[in-house]
Amino acid sequence: MILTLLSHQWKSFWRGRNAARSLATQIFIGLLIAYLMASILFAGLATGHILNKAFPGQDTVRIFCGFVLYYFFIDILLRFAMQELPVLTIVPYLGQNIRRRQMVSFLNIRSLFHFLNLMPLLFFAPFACTDMAVHSGKLAAAAFITAIVFIMLFNNFLILYVKRRTIINVWWLVGFAVVMIGIMTLDFFHIISLSGWSSKLFVALLAKPILAIVPVVLGLAAWFNNYRFLLTNLYLDEGARSEKEKSSREYSWLQQLGLTGELIALEIKLMLRNKRPKYIVRLSALFMFYGFVFYNKHYLSDQSMYIILFFPALFLTGIFIMNYGQFLFAWHSSFFDGLMASNISIPAFIRSKFMLYNAISTTIFIITSFYGLITWKILVIQAAGFLYNIGVNSVISIYLATFSYKAIDLSRSATFNYQGIGTVQWVYALIIILVPYAIYYPLAKFVSPWAACAVIGGLGLISLLMQSYWVEVLTREFQRRKYLMLAGFREK
Amino acid sequence: MITITDITKSYNGNTVVNIPQLEIATGEIVGLVGNNGAGKTTLFRLMLDLIRADKGQILSKEKNVAASEDWKNYTAAYLDEGFLINYLTPEEYFYFVGKLHQLSRVDVDEFLQRFEAFFDGSILNSGKYIRDLSKGNQFKVGIAACLLQKPELLILDEPFANLDPSSQMRLIKMLKELPAQSRMTVFISSHDLNHVTEVCHRILLMEKGRIIKDIDTTADTLQELEMYFEV
Numbered sequence: 001m002i003l004t005l006l007s008h009q010w011k012s013f014w015r016g017r018n019a020a021r022s023l024a025t026q027i028f029i030g031l032l033i034a035y036l037m038a039s040i041l042f043a044g045l046a047t048g049h050i051l052n053k054a055f056p057g058q059d060t061v062r063i064f065c066g067f068v069l070y071y072f073f074i075d076i077l078l079r080f081a082m083q084e085l086p087v088l089t090i091v092p093y094l095g096q097n098i099r100r101r102q103m104v105s106f107l108n109i110r111s112l113f114h115f116l117n118l119m120p121l122l123f124f125a126p127f128a129c130t131d132m133a134v135h136s137g138k139l140a141a142a143a144f145i146t147a148i149v150f151i152m153l154f155n156n157f158l159i160l161y162v163k164r165r166t167i168i169n170v171w172w173l174v175g176f177a178v179v180m181i182g183i184m185t186l187d188f189f190h191i192i193s194l195s196g197w198s199s200k201l202f203v204a205l206l207a208k209p210i211l212a213i214v215p216v217v218l219g220l221a222a223w224f225n226n227y228r229f230l231l232t233n234l235y236l237d238e239g240a241r242s243e244k245e246k247s248s249r250e251y252s253w254l255q256q257l258g259l260t261g262e263l264i265a266l267e268i269k270l271m272l273r274n275k276r277p278k279y280i281v282r283l284s285a286l287f288m289f290y291g292f293v294f295y296n297k298h299y300l301s302d303q304s305m306y307i308i309l310f311f312p313a314l315f316l317t318g319i320f321i322m323n324y325g326q327f328l329f330a331w332h333s334s335f336f337d338g339l340m341a342s343n344i345s346i347p348a349f350i351r352s353k354f355m356l357y358n359a360i361s362t363t364i365f366i367i368t369s370f371y372g373l374i375t376w377k378i379l380v381i382q383a384a385g386f387l388y389n390i391g392v393n394s395v396i397s398i399y400l401a402t403f404s405y406k407a408i409d410l411s412r413s414a415t416f417n418y419q420g421i422g423t424v425q426w427v428y429a430l431i432i433i434l435v436p437y438a439i440y441y442p443l444a445k446f447v448s449p450w451a452a453c454a455v456i457g458g459l460g461l462i463s464l465l466m467q468s469y470w471v472e473v474l475t476r477e478f479q480r481r482k483y484l485m486l487a488g489f490r491e492k
Numbered sequence: 493m494i495t496i497t498d499i500t501k502s503y504n505g506n507t508v509v510n511i512p513q514l515e516i517a518t519g520e521i522v523g524l525v526g527n528n529g530a531g532k533t534t535l536f537r538l539m540l541d542l543i544r545a546d547k548g549q550i551l552s553k554e555k556n557v558a559a560s561e562d563w564k565n566y567t568a569a570y571l572d573e574g575f576l577i578n579y580l581t582p583e584e585y586f587y588f589v590g591k592l593h594q595l596s597r598v599d600v601d602e603f604l605q606r607f608e609a610f611f612d613g614s615i616l617n618s619g620k621y622i623r624d625l626s627k628g629n630q631f632k633v634g635i636a637a638c639l640l641q642k643p644e645l646l647i648l649d650e651p652f653a654n655l656d657p658s659s660q661m662r663l664i665k666m667l668k669e670l671p672a673q674s675r676m677t678v679f680i681s682s683h684d685l686n687h688v689t690e691v692c693h694r695i696l697l698m699e700k701g702r703i704i705k706d707i708d709t710t711a712d713t714l715q716e717l718e719m720y721f722e723v
Contacts, residue, residue: 338575483544
């Protein structure tokens, strides 16, 4: 029975909407995953060598053992962020003649299919099989691998349990955060030493392989605990988050802008109240710190580096257009029918998109202007990038968005979510970054960076002044592909 | 109000809608009946310019709906959840729709008072986004938002399907009263032959994209329709 359920999961993975993406995307993701796994495996294989080089003459196995607890500590944090609770997958089965025990076992086994459960094996097993086996014997290495597998299981089920608890009672989340931050702080100030404990524990394990029984017991206990909890809590309504009261909000400052303001308010609510766009907004905010990577003395002292500095300037000021803009209309896919049948004219709709870009990009520009405190030159480059972004890239963004016919489910989380991504999105990223760079680069290289800034900024400004003309053009383009968008968005 | 000439729409060689000629006069209440796949929703979408016709045109007040946007000013429609902005609270949605028709918040509040019984206390101030409402309640939000616009043309797709019995009765009452007060033209589809014959002056029977019967409602209409659907 559990096998049947797992085979359904397999089908749902391949037949799900996420799988129905273009071949190019599939190949890309496939390569990405293969690359990641190969990197980890390679890191695992090279560890012995690297440690020998870094700590010559020292006991590499002991040092290696010092890493293990760190790894599993980070593993816990990663799991908390990434591992999803496969609860909803059982909804269709609850009414069928399947025993609860089987369903719970299925949920537990299902949770094991996660790349975080593959990583430790890829990383630790090579070292264990080579250096460790030579150093402490095959039996010890086998005990080590056993311990790794069961600590991994322990983490897996512990986190599932904690996450389920936090859904029901938010204090679990607070407790979890306190414990984690506590450990980090204590370790940071050397009050406790994770690496010290780690090497002590695992060196002891290698000396006495029978000690592997401890992690085995821990892993099984975590599994059993989760099993027992699920068995008594397999009710739908309890799994659902205790809903917070939702209240209406009005942005009075936007209402003065009339219909445009109303549409922007709609867009802001879309960003704040839905999982995936919210993630994009947070990401955009985070990227504002990107400047610290590039704007340092090393780069700024060298005149020729201003050729490269245009990249972060363009990126910083256009981050919102780049990220949010790739699904500009697709964000509305769940109610696009209603939007198009309602009393909103297409030009007004397009105009509101321009306003949104202008408003948010200006805000970002003002905030990132603080980088100007480092040197005024940054300000000049960023101003050029900003003008180009709201002048030219905004038009390109809206134009390309009319070619995006794939629906987006707002409520799905954004990590590794390739729903709605097609050829257009790849083209989009390229055009928005490469075209201005192609203009900037030769000018900056052969004339001067300032001339290049002037040209880029000038182009942006001219295009910005033409915005009402662009609205006409884009309205025509929008009308031309409106039915394709409508049909695409309806296919959920 | 509506003039449909020679309209056809087909998907992969299957003709879904094929209507040579259809007129709907102002103030008429027209019901559209037919089995699943007869093309009812497709016809509505064509009227709302949500899909492109292969051939022919639909005129609303003598203007082609695919060429001019004027019809949006006086047309309100609710076909499915795709017409609701699901991350707004019902109030926010009503204010938004009101704004699109130059209604102030006070106007909207005043209008919504009439819906108190229809909403049955589970929509306004419910502390939920529309996406968290039940399907029936979502439908009520959609219908109320339509009526809020004081449309001259109202299009509803299976309005009775998701409503509880009391709400169905209230809706029938509203649909009967409102057009009489304001000369509203109403076009609804339904699987419920009882309700549709009770509300509508005129019934169109659709089969495989064609309108095979166009009857003015009389006492015998219900029986006639039941005869057709008899298996």
